[in-house]
Amino acid sequence: xxxxxxxxxxxxxDGGEHSREELRALIGGIVDESLPDYQLAAWAMAVFFRGxxxxxxxxxxxxxxxxxxxxxxxxxxxxGALIVDKHSSGGVGDxxxxxxxxxxxxxxxxxxxxxxxxxxxxxxxxxxxESIRGWQAELDEPRFRRQLREIGLVVxxxxxxxxxxxxxLYALRDVTGTxxxxxxxxxxxxxKKLAAGADAIVLDVKCGRGAFMETLDDARELAxxxxxxxxxxxxxxxALITAMEQPLGRAVxxxxxxxxxxxxxxxxxxxxxxxxxxxxxxxxVVLGHRHxxxxxxxxxxxxxxxxxxxxxxxxxxxxxxxxGDVAQIxxxxxxxxxxxxxxxxxxxxxxxxxxxxxxIGLTVVALGGGRRAKGAPIxxxxxxxxxxxxxxxxxxxAPLAWVHAADEGIAQTAVARVQAAYAIGAGRETVGxxxxxxxxxx
Amino acid sequence: xxxxxxxxxxxxxDGGEHSREELRALIGGIVDESLPDYQLAAWAMAVFFRGxxxxxxxxxxxxxxxxxxxxxxxxxxxxGALIVDKHSSGGVGDxxxxxxxxxxxxxxxxxxxxxxxxxxxxxxxxxxxESIRGWQAELDEPRFRRQLREIGLVVxxxxxxxxxxxxxLYALRDVTGTxxxxxxxxxxxxxKKLAAGADAIVLDVKCGRGAFMETLDDARELAxxxxxxxxxxxxxxxALITAMEQPLGRAVxxxxxxxxxxxxxxxxxxxxxxxxxxxxxxxxVVLGHRHxxxxxxxxxxxxxxxxxxxxxxxxxxxxxxxxGDVAQIxxxxxxxxxxxxxxxxxxxxxxxxxxxxxxIGLTVVALGGGRRAKGAPIxxxxxxxxxxxxxxxxxxxAPLAWVHAADEGIAQTAVARVQAAYAIGAGRETVGxxxxxxxxxx
Numbered sequence: 001x002x003x004x005x006x007x008x009x010x011x012x013x014d015g016g017e018h019s020r021e022e023l024r025a026l027i028g029g030i031v032d033e034s035l036p037d038y039q040l041a042a043w044a045m046a047v048f049f050r051g052x053x054x055x056x057x058x059x060x061x062x063x064x065x066x067x068x069x070x071x072x073x074x075x076x077x078x079x080g081a082l083i084v085d086k087h088s089s090g091g092v093g094d095x096x097x098x099x100x101x102x103x104x105x106x107x108x109x110x111x112x113x114x115x116x117x118x119x120x121x122x123x124x125x126x127x128x129x130e131s132i133r134g135w136q137a138e139l140d141e142p143r144f145r146r147q148l149r150e151i152g153l154v155v156x157x158x159x160x161x162x163x164x165x166x167x168x169l170y171a172l173r174d175v176t177g178t179x180x181x182x183x184x185x186x187x188x189x190x191x192k193k194l195a196a197g198a199d200a201i202v203l204d205v206k207c208g209r210g211a212f213m214e215t216l217d218d219a220r221e222l223a224x225x226x227x228x229x230x231x232x233x234x235x236x237x238x239a240l241i242t243a244m245e246q247p248l249g250r251a252v253x254x255x256x257x258x259x260x261x262x263x264x265x266x267x268x269x270x271x272x273x274x275x276x277x278x279x280x281x282x283x284x285v286v287l288g289h290r291h292x293x294x295x296x297x298x299x300x301x302x303x304x305x306x307x308x309x310x311x312x313x314x315x316x317x318x319x320x321x322x323x324g325d326v327a328q329i330x331x332x333x334x335x336x337x338x339x340x341x342x343x344x345x346x347x348x349x350x351x352x353x354x355x356x357x358x359x360i361g362l363t364v365v366a367l368g369g370g371r372r373a374k375g376a377p378i379x380x381x382x383x384x385x386x387x388x389x390x391x392x393x394x395x396x397x398a399p400l401a402w403v404h405a406a407d408e409g410i411a412q413t414a415v416a417r418v419q420a421a422y423a424i425g426a427g428r429e430t431v432g433x434x435x436x437x438x439x440x441x442x
Numbered sequence: 443x444x445x446x447x448x449x450x451x452x453x454x455x456d457g458g459e460h461s462r463e464e465l466r467a468l469i470g471g472i473v474d475e476s477l478p479d480y481q482l483a484a485w486a487m488a489v490f491f492r493g494x495x496x497x498x499x500x501x502x503x504x505x506x507x508x509x510x511x512x513x514x515x516x517x518x519x520x521x522g523a524l525i526v527d528k529h530s531s532g533g534v535g536d537x538x539x540x541x542x543x544x545x546x547x548x549x550x551x552x553x554x555x556x557x558x559x560x561x562x563x564x565x566x567x568x569x570x571x572e573s574i575r576g577w578q579a580e581l582d583e584p585r586f587r588r589q590l591r592e593i594g595l596v597v598x599x600x601x602x603x604x605x606x607x608x609x610x611l612y613a614l615r616d617v618t619g620t621x622x623x624x625x626x627x628x629x630x631x632x633x634k635k636l637a638a639g640a641d642a643i644v645l646d647v648k649c650g651r652g653a654f655m656e657t658l659d660d661a662r663e664l665a666x667x668x669x670x671x672x673x674x675x676x677x678x679x680x681a682l683i684t685a686m687e688q689p690l691g692r693a694v695x696x697x698x699x700x701x702x703x704x705x706x707x708x709x710x711x712x713x714x715x716x717x718x719x720x721x722x723x724x725x726x727v728v729l730g731h732r733h734x735x736x737x738x739x740x741x742x743x744x745x746x747x748x749x750x751x752x753x754x755x756x757x758x759x760x761x762x763x764x765x766g767d768v769a770q771i772x773x774x775x776x777x778x779x780x781x782x783x784x785x786x787x788x789x790x791x792x793x794x795x796x797x798x799x800x801x802i803g804l805t806v807v808a809l810g811g812g813r814r815a816k817g818a819p820i821x822x823x824x825x826x827x828x829x830x831x832x833x834x835x836x837x838x839x840a841p842l843a844w845v846h847a848a849d850e851g852i853a854q855t856a857v858a859r860v861q862a863a864y865a866i867g868a869g870r871e872t873v874g875x876x877x878x879x880x881x882x883x884x
Binding site: 010036037038039040042045046175176177 | 447448451452455478479480481482483484486487488490491614616617618619620
C-alpha cells in the first residue's frame with residue numbers, strides 16, 4: 001500500500017471514483033497486511049453510502065480475484081471446452097449443485113467445483129454430499145484434475161487459497177455493518193468465481209423474504225452488477241433472478257436433500273426445484289456452447305439427459321470416483337435416516353401464503369443438521385420435509401411438513417417452530433415460475 | 443460493552459437515533475478496550491453520513507467527559523465563583539489565551555487551564571509560554587490549585603487523564619477520514635471542557651479558508667451544536683464565530699506571539715487580535731457574572747483592566763509564579779530572537795486579498811518553530827511577522843512580512859513560501875469586524 005489510505009477513504013466518502021491503481025493499492029494493503037482493519041472498515045462504510053461505478057466494481061473484483069491462488073483447469077478439460085461455473089446467492093434447501101452438476105456434465109460441460117462447508121442456516125454442498133457413505137471431499141489437486149478429465153464432474157473441499165482478500169474483507173464487513181452493499185456483494189461473489197477459473201458463469205440470484213436480496217429491485221441491481229463485472233473481465237455471465245419466498249423444493253437437511261436431488265435427476269423433483277435445476281442447467285449449456293445453441297434447444301438437451309438416465313449415471317460415476325456408496329444413489333432409502341419422523345399439523349385450514357425459509361433453516365440447525373460454529377460436527381440424518389408449499393391448500397390437522405429428528409423431545413420443539421414458520425390464510429392457489437427474470441451479457 | 447456493536451453500527455447506518463444507554467455502551471467499549479477500532483471506525487463513518495440529534499450529541503459528550511478524570515476546581519476559587527473556560531477551534535497565530543487569561547483574571551474570573559503542546563501548523567499555548575526563560579509548565583495538582591487560589595491564573599501542561607475516550611476516538615477519526623463530522627467535532631471539544639470542570643464556556647469558532655470550518659454555515663452549525671450540548675449539560679455557552687481568512691494578528695511563531703500578546707495587554711495589539719481578545723474576554727466576564735453585567739459593561743471592564751495595567755500585572759504575577767523571567771515581560775526585546783530577519787517583498791502592487799494561514803503556519807513549522815512529530819524540540823525564536831494584512835495596500839517591493847529564521851538559507855526558502863501565501867490584487871481596502879456572529883445559550 002503506497003497510496004495514503006486516508007486519502008482513499010476521503011475520496012470515496014466524498015463520492016469520488018477510485019482508479020484501478022487505488023483499488024489495487026487497497027487490496028494490496030489487505031494482502032500484505034499493511035492496511036489496518038479500521039481503515040478498511042471506514043472505507044467499506046463509505047462504499048455503503050456512496051456506492052461504486054461498474055468500472056470500480058470490476059477493478060475491485062479483479063484485484064480480489066488475483067489476491068491469492070488462481071486456478072486454470074483447461075489442461076483437465078477437452079481442448080477448446082469452456083469452464084462454466086454456477087453460483088447461487090444462498091438459500092435454504094438449496095441442493096442445486098447436486099443436480100445441476102451431473103446434468104451439465106452429462107451434457108458435455110466439464111464441472112470442477114471447489115466448495116465450502118456450511119455455516120448457520122444455509123447448508124454447504126460438501127456437507128450434503130458427505131451424507132453418502134464413504135464419499136470423500138478431500139482431493140489433492142492432481143487427483144482433482146484427473147477426475148475432471150476422466151469423468152467430467154468433481155466436487156471437492158477447497159484446498160487452493162482463492163481470493164483471500166475477499167475472505168478478509170467479507171469477515172470484516174460481517175462485524176462492521178457493511179454486508180448489505182450491493183457493489184461489495186457483487187465483487188465478493190464474482191472474485192471467487194474468477195479466481196476459480198470460470199470462463200462463463202450462471203448466477204442464481206435469490207429474491208424474496210427468505211433471501212439475502214429481499215426486493216426485486218435489489219436482486220436486479222445485484223444481477224446487473226455481476227453481469228457487468230463479467231463483461232469487464234471478459235467472462236459471459238447469465239443471471240437468473242429466482243423466487244425465494246419459501247425453502248427451495250421440499251427437503252431441508254443433508255441426506256434429505258441428497259435424496260431430493262436424486263429424485264430430480266429421475267425427473268421427479270418438486271416442481272419449483274425441478275424447474276430451477278433445468279433452467280440453470282440449460283443456461284450453462286447455452287454458455288458452454290458459446291451461444292451456438294438457443295435456450296430451448298439447450299433445455300431439450302437437459303431434459304434428454306434426465307430422461308435417458310445419463311445425468312443419473314454421471315452422478316453415480318462421480319460418487320464412485322470419490323469413494324461413495326453408489327447403492328445409496330440407486331436406493332436413496334439407504335441414505336442415513338432419522339429415528340424419529342413426526343408430522344407438523346396445520347393449525348388452521350387455508351392456503352399456504354408463505355414459509356419463513358430462514359426459520360426453517362434455523363430449525364434444521366437446532367435439530368443438529370447445521371453448524372453454529374466452524375468445524376462443529378453435523379447430523380446428516382435430520383431435517384424438515386416441507387410437503388405443503390406456497391399456494392397449497394391445507395386442511396386443519398393435515399401434515400404441513402415432517403420433522404426428521406434424533407429424538408422425540410427435540411422433534412416436538414422443531415414441530416412448533418415449523419408450524420410458526422408457515423403462514424396460512426386466504427391466498428392465491430397458483431404459483432408462477434420460480435424464475436422471475438433473466439439478466440445476461442450482451 | 444454489553445450491546446452488540448454491529449447492531450449499533452447498523453442502527454446509525456440506517457439513520458436511527460442512539461439511546462443514552464447505547465452511547466454509554468459505545469464509550470464504555472472504548473474505555474475497557476472491548477470495542478475493536480474497526481467497529482468504532484465504521485460507526486464514525488456512519489455518523490459522518492447520518493449525523494446525530496442534539497440529544498445524541500449531548501449524551502455522547504457527557505459519556506466522553508466522564509470516561510476519565512474529571513476536575514473540580516471550586517475549592518481553589520472564591521466561594522460561589524464560576525469557572526469560565528475558553529476554547530478556540532484552532533488557528534494560525536492564535537495566542538488568544540496569552541492575553542485573555544490575564545485579562546479575565548484581572549477582571550476577577552479564576553482562570554485555571556490545562557493545555558497541550560502544539561502539533562503541525564497550529565502552535566500550542568504551552569510552547570509559546572516556554573519562550574519565556576525559566577517558565578515551567580509542569581505543575582503538580584496541589585501546586586496548580588494553590589496558584590489558582592493565590593493568583594487566579596494558572597496554565598499548566600495537562601496531567602489529568604481528561605476524556606481519554608475522546609482522545610482515542612479523535613486519533614482514530616484522524617486516520618479514517620471521519621474528522622469532518624460536525625457532531626463528532628462538537629462532542630470532542632465539549633467533552634474536554636466538561637471534563638476540565640468548566641461551569642461556563644466561551645468558544646471562538648474560526649471560520650474561513652484558514653480554518654477548520656471553511657463556510658459560515660458550517661461554523662454556525664458547529665457553534666449551535668456546542669451551545670446545545672452546553673444547554674443539555676447545564677453549562678452556559680457563548681460562541682463567537684470569527685473570521686479566519688489570514689493569520690490572527692501579525693505574529694506567527696512562539697516568542698513573536700508572546701511579544702504580541704504583551705503588546706495587546708498594553709492596548710497596542712494588531713487591530714484584529716486586539717478586538718478578538720477584548721470581545722472574548724468580555725463574553726467571559728458576562729458568563730462569570732451570571733449575566734448580571736451586560737456586554738457593553740463587561741467590555742468596559744475589560745478595557746479598564748488593560749488601561750490600568752491590571753491585566754499586565756496579572757501576566758507578570760502568573761509568569762513569576764511559574765518561575766519565568768518577568769524582565770522579558772517588561773521588555774519583550776529580551777525574549778529569544780532569531781539571528782536572521784529578512785523582509786518578504788511584495789511581488790506586485792495592490793490590495794492584500796487573502797493570506798493563506800495554513801501555508802504561513804507550515805512555513806513556521808519548516809523554520810523550526812513547530813513540531814512535525816510529537817515530542818520534537820522547537821525553536822522559540824523563529825517565525826513570520828505578517829505586517830501587511832488583508833485589506834492593506836502594498837507597493838511593489840515593500841515588505842509584506844518578515845521572516846525570523848535560524849540561518850540565511852532556510853530564511854530564503856521561507857520568504858518564497860510566504861510571498862506565495864499572499865494573494866494581492868484588486869480588493870476592498872476595508873475590513874469588517876473579526877467577530878462575524880455570536881451564538882449563545884437561551
